[in-house]
Every structure is written in C-alpha cells, then in structure tokens.
Amino acid sequence: MKCLFIVIAGVSERTLIAVKPDGVQRRLVGQIVQRFEQRGFKLVGMKLLQAREDILSQHYHDLHKKPFYPNLLRYMSSGPVVAMVWEGHNVVRTSRLMVGNTNPAEAYPGTIRGDYSVHISRNVIHASDSVEGAQREIHLWFDRRELVDWDCCDHSSSYQV
Numbered sequence: 001m002k003c004l005f006i007v008i009a010g011v012s013e014r015t016l017i018a019v020k021p022d023g024v025q026r027r028l029v030g031q032i033v034q035r036f037e038q039r040g041f042k043l044v045g046m047k048l049l050q051a052r053e054d055i056l057s058q059h060y061h062d063l064h065k066k067p068f069y070p071n072l073l074r075y076m077s078s079g080p081v082v083a084m085v086w087e088g089h090n091v092v093r094t095s096r097l098m099v100g101n102t103n104p105a106e107a108y109p110g111t112i113r114g115d116y117s118v119h120i121s122r123n124v125i126h127a128s129d130s131v132e133g134a135q136r137e138i139h140l141w142f143d144r145r146e147l148v149d150w151d152c153c154d155h156s157s158s159y160q161v
C-alpha cells in the first residue's frame, strides 16, 4: 500500500504555460506567476527565450491551415516568451480555467485573459489544453535537465540559532 502511494505521488500532472510576447512586453510576467503560485501549483521549469520558428510551427501544428496562422507565428515571434512548467493536481484543467476563453471578449473577468486582454490576436498567455498535449509541449519546449524536482519543506524544522 505504501509503495502504491509513492508511485501515485510521483506522477503529479504537469502543464506548459507560456507568457506570450505581449505579456512580457507589458510586464505581466510577475502577476501571472503570482496567480499560479497562489493557486497552489509548483513551478518546476522556467525560461525566457526568443522562440524559434521550428518550435512555434510544431507547437501550433494543429492550426497551420487556419487563415490567421501566419499572423499567429508573427505574433509569437515578436519578442521573447516566458515558458514555464507548472505541476499539481488537475493542473491542466485548472490552468485553462484560470487562463479563460481563447477570445478575450468571451473571457470572464477574473481570468488572466479576461483581466489583461481585449483581442484574440494578443491574448497574453498560452496553456496546454489536455494532459497528452501538455506532455508533448513540455517535451518540445524544455530539455529534461531544465526541469527541477523539488519538495515543499516546512522551514520551521530547519531553523538554526
């Protein structure tokens, strides 16, 4: 029974969150990170990068026939993005709810898109939309060695005088 618990505890769900170029340029990174921390998720990977076109075209492969696809790639290349991996119970579904509708005009106030954006072509943030998609996107954006496993600790037990 103890072994079973350890196995289950070891496969906590992860998702890819990316602050898009407009979010970085508008200095929204800190507020977005704060929302995920406050909700109780654990940051296990984070980097600022100018996304390469091959990564973006794989990332948005499902949309490559859409009329807005060229504009989407231009948007995502228009400055650095902050890519993050967050971990926790139901993190994929919960982070989609925190992010809000793809179209900010439909996104509820209180969601990230509902609070910080007005137009679908500048919607501030990306969040994986399924557990399988998250695994694929994390693998695409991060090297395994860039992800850090760490335990929450009760600091009071390590205070020293």
Ligand SMILES: Nc1nc2c(ncn2[C@@H]2O[C@H](COP(=O)(O)OP(=O)(O)OP(=O)(O)O)[C@@H](O)[C@H]2O)c(=O)[nH]1
Pocket: 063, 068, 071, 072, 101, 102, 103, 120, 121, 122, 123, 125, 126, 127, 128, 129
């Ligand atoms: N310019 C433009 N961009 C769009 C349109 N539809 C979607 N996009 C952009 O393409 C992104 C990807 O679309 P989706 O994957 O369907 O939406 P999403 O899953 O909410 O957004 P991501 O988290 O970025 O994947 C959106 O977040 C928008 O930035 C559109 O009609 N026009």
Ligand SMILES: Nc1ncnc2c1ncn2[C@@H]1O[C@H](COP(=O)(O)OP(=O)(O)O)[C@@H](O)[C@H]1O
Pocket: 063, 068, 072, 101, 102, 120, 121, 122, 123, 125, 126, 127, 129
């Ligand atoms: N109709 C649209 N017009 C412009 N951009 C769009 C449109 N649909 C999607 N996008 C862009 O493509 C991104 C990815 O789309 P999608 O994966 O469907 O939504 P989400 O970002 O909510 O996961 C969106 O975040 C948005 O930036």
Ligand SMILES: [Mg+2]
Pocket: 127, 129
């Ligand atoms: Mg999407």
